[in-house]
Amino acid sequence: MSHRFRRTLLAVALASIAVMFTAPAGAEPAPAQQQTQVPGYYRMMLGNLEITALYDGYATLDIKLFHGISGADMQKLFTRMFTDNKSGIQTAVNAFLVNTGTHLVLVDAGTAQCFGPTLGALKNNLVAAGYQPEQIDMVLLTHLHPDHACGISEQGKAAFPNATVYAAKAEGDYWLNKETALKAPKDAQPMFKLAQDAVAPYAEQGKLKLYSQGETLLPGLEIIATPGHTPGHTSYLFSSEGQKLLLWGDIVHSHSLQFAKPKVTIDFDSDSKQAIATRHKVFADAAKNKLWIGGAHLPFPGLGHVRAEGKGYAWVPIEYAPVVSQKKP
Template identity: 35%
Template sequence: MTLDRRTLLRAATGFAAGAALLPATARQAGAAAPFRNDVPPAWYRFRLGGYEATVISDGRLPLGKPEPAFPASPPEEIVGLLRGNFLPPDAATLEQNVLVLNTGRQLILFDTGMGESMGADSKMFGPTTGRMLANMRAAGIQPEQIDLVVLSHAHCDHCWGLVDAAGNRVFPNAQVALSEADLRYWTDDGNKRGPAFMTSFIDGAKKNLSAYQDRMVMVRDGADVAPGVTAISTPGHTVGHTCYTIESDGRSMVYTGDLAHHHILLLQRPMWEFSFDTDPKLSAQTRSRMLDRLAADRQAVLSYHFPWPGHGHVAKAGQGYVWVPEPMDLTSAG
């Protein structure tokens, strides 16, 4: 059928006349939908051999202006690296990727996020942290199901979620694994010196770790913390910082904790020092050595602070490294 110009003109005129008869509210095509500022549950699940891994977000951890976090680094180089990778040059933001490993026999939690145990101090990095428990429950995991909490170290964003504000255990049936060096250091009031954050970090570690003092497991380099989970001593960020190799059915992944905080700044410049390191020079040496190993072995990685969900690989690039995220299977994502 062919429509001539006269037929089209009559149809258009009829439509306009009909529209004029509609109420004004109907002619507005509906009001715009309101903005949604709520944050959806954030969890991601994948298989590692015979194990099931679930990454739980504790929320973003904003560092603010990056220069104070990298005090020995040239400010113009920091800005250049961030801009060159399409990141804001005046705001460094880290993720908090908490790992829950289901081995079929145990539920093992790696680190705990900021939690709510220290009141206002629990929000020292802003209101976007402390979401682990809500996201864990959204992923179908209850805190009383956790058998073992494995800590990479005893900083606030890794152990302050062990207890609630009243000091009660959040994971009532769990043991807690930590290096003895970190346990001693972060519960010693004699170390309340140097940076201003040390007092709150030590007070928070004492409150959270003391609640599990009869359930502590001391982590040793090269030893299994649980079947298929082996400790790798990586000191520097803290005196007893530890990474963990997870192996099952020929598949492996390294949970790196705070080996490197930023996927651009501390991969492309692995020898840069970070202000929250207990021993910045040792931390840089450990980081460079471990990153070289991960890249050479083409080892899968779960990084606590890298972009969500922190699952990927490290590849050598010039004098540094680049982060290669693992493609997400969205049929498993929360």
């Protein structure tokens, strides 16, 4: 094959390729980008329980809120986890719906309109998941911070009109106490008002229940005291067919930092030393017993496991899979 012939053949090939990638005159334009996300819900089965993770949205946290770690070590962990922290770090706000077959239980309720436009999507995602607010008969609150409790009310009315709201007595004694609110620092007082306003429609109807440790709210549900983040912070351990899921509320605010370094705290903790001790205990129990975990501030859907790793721990997120019922015929 002559050099001239090879050049001619190459020129013809390149011209053909150019034609392939040139839209013919009068051709329809490419479809517009959709730039919308899928609805924020994800389902799994825990024995005979249907678990639905619900996405309320996300908040951006200033890294200055975290303590107990040097700036250099913090940056190493962010880099290791490919976390862009130039303008703060993103943290999800998740809630969890448990269909027991006899009860529809919502654990935490998101933010409603208490915060900005990146939050407050829980109700829409609940409907997208196939349920209606009126069908929920129990709301279990891990604590009364507004990103967990504001969602139970809308404009002074119950967002879940047929539900009874449950919270730990120690939590209610703190956040719902008018005298405690008045003695709190001024910048903290709005948190008390948001908690009190959220529960008010239920309290007026006698549908706010403050329980003590050791009480039984449902068969297959164990109340786990996990104080530190707030005085009465509580986690809920659901069991079915030999499987266990711990819905742990605010044990973790940054998966990039606090699994590897459980001693890292956040400004929102009411008792940082107690929060550290609780986190160590919960991580150790979760890893040893191979518990399923549902975390309010873990990357959506916030479901997975905790694995011991070196001197700390690691988060192992759930793997996407179809929903397969384990009910026996």
